[in-house]
Amino acid sequence: MDHSGHGMTMDLPPFTLARGLQWSTEPFFLTACLLALALYGWGVLRLRRRGDAWPPGRTVAYVTGVLTVLLTMCTELNDYGMVMFSVHMVQHMIISMLSPILILLGAPVTLALRALPVAGRGRRGPRELLLALLHSRYLSVVTHPVFTIPLFIASLYGLYFTPLFDFLMGSRVGHIGMMVHFLAVGVVFFWPIIGVDPGPHRPNHLMRMLELFAGMPFHAFFGIALMMASTTMVRTFENPSTSLGVDPLSDQNAAGGIAWAFSEVPSVLVLVALVFQWYRSEQRYARRSDRAAERDGDRELEAYNAYLASLHARSR
Structure with missing residues (x-):
């Protein structure tokens, strides 16, 4: 299939889900996804051999996340996404709002830190480079909500409502670059909110929920703007091939x-994950307090009782 020009040289039959889900290789994403799965699998196996546990839920989340990228980019969805706005939007939503959440819940950075060998003294191996990146100024800027929320919003309005979108859709490289950008923006946006991995910004759970909801209304409004538009907004999809049988508007x-509709999906997913993470951190705190109480014979409680008794004596 020819992806040159604006993809208009492709005469695809009308879109159906069955057609959309047929295999259609995109070499860049196929290679990247297989590599991502292989490295994660290597990490899990390495921990297993060492006798360390790795939560199966994380593996399931990560693998599902990578498979959603594969499904979006290595099927006919990718071909139809070049010529139909609605299919392109499905791709965009999955790769920017579903795949990143699942990949982050898989805690790939934590796995890498635990699986990679420590380099000898004075040497810098992959693990040391990863740690340096985690502590870098660069990462603390790109994962800060002051940066991620405007970036998340600009990726919608700045792309679709300017000529940039048509320019990127004009070539295969541009299209791949745009999809990589969507995935990366999703990762940096959701990392401080939901990431299990260590990162520069770890706000409390309430702040995380606020960060999540700061971006979503803009997203919903973008969708409404496209739904209400009475003219076509994007040149790429203005003249669909007659074989598709679609009206561009x-x-x-x-x-x-x-x-x-999709702006609701990550909100629900993230909220469920956040409530669960919150509950678990509260439990961990309670367990720590119990252990401390056992060690010092509940000194805190005794001190409090003594304080009450002194108040009582004073009032008398």
Whole structure:
């Protein structure tokens, strides 16, 4: 299939889900996804051999996350996404709002830190480089909400409502670059909010929820803008091939509906994960307090009782 020009040289039959899910290799994403799965698998095996446990839930989340990228980029969805706005929007939503959350819940950085060998004294191996990156100024800037929230919003408005989108869709490299950008923006946006991995910003759970909700209304509004538009907004999808049998305006409205509806999906996913993480951190805190009480014979409680008794004596 020819992806040159604006993808208009492709005469695809009308879109159906069955057609969309047929295999259609995209070499860059296929290689990246297989490599990502292989490295994660290597890490888990290495821990196992050492006798260390790794939560199976993390592996499931990570593998599912990478498979959603594969499904989005290495099927006919990718071909239809070049010529239909609605299919492109499905790709964009999955790769920027679903895949990053699942990948982050897999805690790949934590796995790497535990699985990579420590380099000898004075030497810098992959583990040392990863640690240096985690503590770097660069990472603390790109994962800060002051940076991630505007970036998340600009990735929608700055891309679709300017000529940049048409320019990127004009070539295969541009299209791949755009998809990599969507995935990266999703990762840096959701990392401080939901990431299990260590990172420069670890706000409390309430702040995380606020960060999540700061970005979502803009997302919903973007969807509504596309749904309500009475003219086509993006040149790439203005003249779909007759073989597709789609009306560009109703296809654009459908794309808006997808963007609008999808802004709810990560919100629900993230909220469930956050509540669960919150509950677990509270439990850990309670267990620590119990252990401390056992060690010092509940000194805190005794001190409090003595304080009450002194108050009582004073009032008398």
